[in-house]
Each structure stands twice: as C-alpha cells, then as structure tokens.
Amino acid sequence: xxxxxxxxxxxxxxxxxxxxxxxxxxxxxxxxxxxxxxxxxxxxxxxxxxxxxxxxxxxxxxxxxxxxxxxxxxxxxxxxxxxxxxxxxxxxxxxxxxxxxxxxxxxxxxxxxxxxxxxxxxxxxxxxxxxxxxxxxxxxxxxxxxxxxxxxxxxxxxxxxxxxxxxxxxxxxxxxxxxxxxxxxxxxxxxxxxxxxxxxxxxxxxxxxxxxxxxxxxxxxxxxxxxxxxxxxxxxxxxxxxxxxxxxxxxxxxxxxxxxxxxxxxxxxxxxxxxxxxxxxxxxxxxxxxxxx
Amino acid sequence: xxxxxxxxxxxxxxxxxxxxxxxxxxxxxxxxxxxxxxxxxxxxxxxxxxxxxxxxxxxxxxxxxxxxxxxxxxxxxxxxxxxxxxxxxxxxxxxxxxxxxxxxxxxxxxxxxxxxxxxxxxxxxxxxxxxxxxxxxxxxxxxxxxxxxxxxxxxxxxxxxxxxxxxxxxxxxxxxxxxxxxxxxxxxxxxxxxxxxxxxxxxxxxxxxxxxxxxxxxxxxxxxxxxxxxxxxxxxxx
Numbered sequence: 001x002x003x004x005x006x007x008x009x010x011x012x013x014x015x016x017x018x019x020x021x022x023x024x025x026x027x028x029x030x031x032x033x034x035x036x037x038x039x040x041x042x043x044x045x046x047x048x049x050x051x052x053x054x055x056x057x058x059x060x061x062x063x064x065x066x067x068x069x070x071x072x073x074x075x076x077x078x079x080x081x082x083x084x085x086x087x088x089x090x091x092x093x094x095x096x097x098x099x100x101x102x103x104x105x106x107x108x109x110x111x112x113x114x115x116x117x118x119x120x121x122x123x124x125x126x127x128x129x130x131x132x133x134x135x136x137x138x139x140x141x142x143x144x145x146x147x148x149x150x151x152x153x154x155x156x157x158x159x160x161x162x163x164x165x166x167x168x169x170x171x172x173x174x175x176x177x178x179x180x181x182x183x184x185x186x187x188x189x190x191x192x193x194x195x196x197x198x199x200x201x202x203x204x205x206x207x208x209x210x211x212x213x214x215x216x217x218x219x220x221x222x223x224x225x226x227x228x229x230x231x232x233x234x235x236x237x238x239x240x241x242x243x244x245x246x247x248x249x250x251x252x253x254x255x256x257x258x259x260x261x262x263x264x265x266x267x268x269x270x271x272x273x274x275x276x277x278x279x280x281x282x283x284x285x286x287x288x289x290x291x292x293x
Numbered sequence: 294x295x296x297x298x299x300x301x302x303x304x305x306x307x308x309x310x311x312x313x314x315x316x317x318x319x320x321x322x323x324x325x326x327x328x329x330x331x332x333x334x335x336x337x338x339x340x341x342x343x344x345x346x347x348x349x350x351x352x353x354x355x356x357x358x359x360x361x362x363x364x365x366x367x368x369x370x371x372x373x374x375x376x377x378x379x380x381x382x383x384x385x386x387x388x389x390x391x392x393x394x395x396x397x398x399x400x401x402x403x404x405x406x407x408x409x410x411x412x413x414x415x416x417x418x419x420x421x422x423x424x425x426x427x428x429x430x431x432x433x434x435x436x437x438x439x440x441x442x443x444x445x446x447x448x449x450x451x452x453x454x455x456x457x458x459x460x461x462x463x464x465x466x467x468x469x470x471x472x473x474x475x476x477x478x479x480x481x482x483x484x485x486x487x488x489x490x491x492x493x494x495x496x497x498x499x500x501x502x503x504x505x506x507x508x509x510x511x512x513x514x515x516x517x518x519x520x521x522x523x524x525x526x527x528x529x530x531x
Contacts, residue, residue, distance in 0.1 A: 183363070189368045292467055
C-alpha cells in the first residue's frame with residue numbers, strides 16, 4: 001500500500017511537469033501550427049536560469065525560504081526569450097512548408113543547448129535548499145516532501161488558469177479565433193502578430209516553469225531539454241495535438257505508465273511508454289482528444 | 294470615401310487585377326459584378342489588406358491604406374463579410390460578434406447617435422440573431438451564417454462594409470429578406486460595396502455597378518444601363 005501511494009504521488013509529480021511542458025507545446029502548435037523542436041530547450045533554460053539565479057541569491061545571503069519566490073525567474077526569462085524568437089526567427093517561416101519550420105526550430109534547439117553550455121558551463125546545477133523549508137509529510141511509513149505537493153499543485157493551478165484563459169477571457173476568444181483562421185481574424189481587427197507573440201510567450205513560459213520548479217528536485221544538466229522534448233511529443237501525440245485537455249490527460253497517462261514501468265520493468269520502461277503511444281495512435285490517429293484535420 | 298487608383302494584384306505568380314480604378318462615395322451601395330475569376334474577391338481582399346497590392350494606390354477617406362495591415366484597415370472602419378462567411382466555428386455566435394466590437398475604434402462608437410448601440414443596429418437588421426446567439430456557429434443554416442457574418446462586420450462599427458456574395462445560396466424568399474436588410478444598413482449611413490456573380494441580385498440594391506472581366510473594369514454606371522453595353526451583356530448572359 002505504501003509503495004502504491006508513493007508511486008501514485010510520484011506519477012502526479014511527474015505528470016505535473018509533463019503537463020507544463022506539453023501544454024506550452026500544444027498551445028504554440030494550436031495557435032501557430034508550429035511544432036517547436038526547441039520547446040524542450042526552453043524547459044532546460046528555465047531550469048538553468050532558476051538554478052543559477054537561486055544559487056547566486058543564496059551566495060548573497062538570501063534566506064532559503066525566500067528563494068522559493070524567485071523560482072519563476074527561469075520561466076520569466078524563457079517567456080522573454082520566446083517573445084524575441086517568435087517575431088525575429090519564426091514568423092518569416094509561417095507561410096513555408098513544415099519541414100522548414102522543423103529545421104529552423106531544430107537549429108534554435110542546437111543554438112540554445114550550446115548557449116546553455118557557454119553561459120552556465122557543463123557542470124550540473126542543483127538548488128535543493130528550496131525543499132527543506134517546506135518540510136515533509138508522514139504518509140504511512142514514509143515521509144514525502146511537501147515541495148512535491150507544490151509542484152503537483154502548480155500543475156493543477158496552471159491547468160485551471162489555462163482553461164480560464166482559453167474559455168473565460170477575451171484573450172482566449174481572440175486566441176481561438178486566430179488559431180482557426182488568422183486571415184479572417186486580421187480582417188476583424190485582431191493584431192495577429194501581437195497574438196502570436198503573446199501565445200508563444202505563454203507557451204514558452206509554461207515550459208520554463210516546468211524547468212524552474214523541477215530544478216530543486218533534479219539537477220539541471222546539459223541535454224535535459226532533449227529528453228523533455230521527446231516525452232512531451234509522446235504526451236501530445238497521446239492526448240491529441242492542439243488540445244489542452246488532451247495535454248492534461250496525456251501527461252497523466254504517460255506519467256502513470258512510466259512510473260509503473262520504472263517500478264515493474266525498469267529495463268524497458270521507455271519502450272513501454274512508446275508502445276502505449278503507438279497503441280493509442282493506431283486506435284485514434286489524432287490522439288485521444290485531437291480533432292481530425 | 295474609397296478610391297482605387299490603377300491597382301494591380303497577384304495571387305502567387307498569377308496577375309489577377311490589371312489596373313483597377315474605382316471610386317465609392319459616402320452612402321452609396323456599389324456592386325462589383327463579374328463571372329468567377331473576374332477579380333471581384335481579389336479586389337475586396339486588396340482593399341481590406343488580405344492581399345498585397347503590387348502597384349497603384351487605395352485610399353480611404355483621404356488616407357493611403359495601400360500598404361496597411363488588415364487589422365489596421367479594419368480598425369479604420371472597413372468591415373468585411375466574406376463569401377464563405379468565415380465564421381470562427383470554435384466560437385459561439387455571440388463570441389463571433391463580440392470580436393468585432395472589441396476591435397472597433399471607440400471614437401467611432403462614441404460618434405453614434407444617443408441611444409444607438411451596435412446591438413440595436415444589428416438586431417434591427419437581423420432580429421433573428423437574438424434567438425441563436427448562444428449557439429455554436431457550426432450549428433447554423435446557410436442564411437443564418439450569412440446574417441452572422443454581416444452582423445459581425447457591423448460590430449466593427451464600420452463606415453464602409455464589404456460584402457462578398459450576399460445572396461449566394463439563398464432561397465428566393467430569403468433573398469428578399471436580405472435585400473431589405475441591406476437597405477436598412479444603407480439607411481444607417483453605412484456605405485456598401487458588394488461583390489456579386491449574379492447581376493440581377495446586385496441590381497436589387499446597388500446604386501452603381503462595376504462590371505469586371507479578367508481583372509479589368511468593363512463597365513461602370515447604373516445597373517439599369519449596364520445591359521445596354523454589348524460586352525457586358527455578352528459576359529453576364531453568357
């Protein structure tokens with residue numbers, strides 16, 4: 001029983017991070033139609049900026065409990081980075097074939113990965129001092145860090161806020177209109193360029209937030225973005241590309257399967273994950289909640 | 294109000310408009326008539342900024358709008374109702390309409406007469422919309438979709454309204470309903486520029502017509518005189 005609860009909590013923790021990455025990816029794809037290969041690198045930048053900033057602040061004597069308020073720094077940095085990349089690099093390619101966009105965003109991925117090494121070095125960064133002030137909770141025979149509940153809560157709150165943004169706000173209406181027909185949207189007075197920058201900024205922020213909140217529990221290492229990208233692809237493919245609810249369900253499913261895989265068949269846990277994705281895609285080629293093109 | 298001076302527009306490598314010139318005065322109802330491929334919708338998309346004009350000039354109320362983005366042109370008071378209606382199917386009818394209001398220039402709304410509102414205007418033209426405004430725009434008939442498309446453009450509080458194929462696909466009884474609606478819109482002081490394939494439908498409401506053929510203006514004048522031109526007669530009657 002203890003192990004079961006622990007594994008469920010671990011799965012929820014992992015699902016929260018996956019949801020943050022995948023929801024940003026699917027938002028950008030849904031609005032702009034771009035499969036952003038650099039999205040995993042945004043997650044990595046979020047982790048590195050947060051880890052470096054918190055380390056710097058700690059060295060200046062800031063109390064560990066105060067450091068938690070600076071966690072979103074990485075996400076904000078990534079949002080700014082995304083809002084610069086979209087109009088300068090991506091926008092000229094929207095009218096081009098998808099392979100150009102894939103090549104371009106893959107190039108951005110490589111630049112960011114090298115940029116991370118150049119700026120932060122190759123050594124792993126960890127800021128686990130943030131976890132201790134939260135304490136831990138006794139659940140049966142094991143203690144579970146409260147910080148992990150913060151991560152799970154962040155995923156849930158983000159899912160709610162994204163839903164509210166998309167379906168209960170003026171910007172959401174504009175975003176959905178633009179994602180459906182950008183020409184007609186512009187003829188209705190919508191500044192499509194501005195909507196694209198904001199959507200890309202929000203999508204990037206979500207990936208950065210994933211990196212920022214995971215870095216107290218896992219080290220920020222060079223190459224972490226690539227693994228995140230691959231798993232995010234699986235989440236989005238399973239949930240249905242362009243669907244926020246699909247991203248949430250996909251993240252939960254992938255996290256549960258991977259956690260169970262690690263526990264029962266650790267040798268082939270990734271293979272199990274991809275087999276599940278293949279199974280879902282064979283059954284529903286557009287993913288669980290994706291719409292047929 | 295609107296002047297097109299010798300404009301040339303391409304779609305990809307194909308030159309569609311070969312030096313079109315037009316003048317539309319305040320309060321007029323003008324129809325652009327022609328067969329499929331004559332350049333009617335290309336002219337409209339050039340005006341609204343959805344297609345880039347290669348050469349020539351378009352001016353609206355004295356301001357050069359030739360190189361302006363579509364959203365800037367819309368905010369200056371040019372509404373557009375496309376032939377396929379262009380409704381956002383993921384949104385409700387109400388949300389489709391609101392988008393226009395949110396992006397209308399507040400100064401133009403302020404200039405409306407006391408007690409006059411965008412809702413009043415739209416519902417006086419198409420009172421039926423009140424009954425299905427909460428419905429998803431996918432679940433509408435062809436006539437209802439056209440009503441919403443025209444109403445949505447009216448929510449931009451336009452002084453010039455471009456309507457592509459207002460009567461296309463409508464039953465004869467509904468056509469008279471739409472003709473009355475367009476007359477009401479004209480009475481509100483909104484200038485109308487329509488694109489029509491069917492000359493008799495265009496002549497129901499238009500004060501003047503421009504007949505286009507292969508991207509050139511073939512005739513400009515009153516609808517009743519158009520058929521006196523043998524070239525127009527040949528084109529419009531086949």
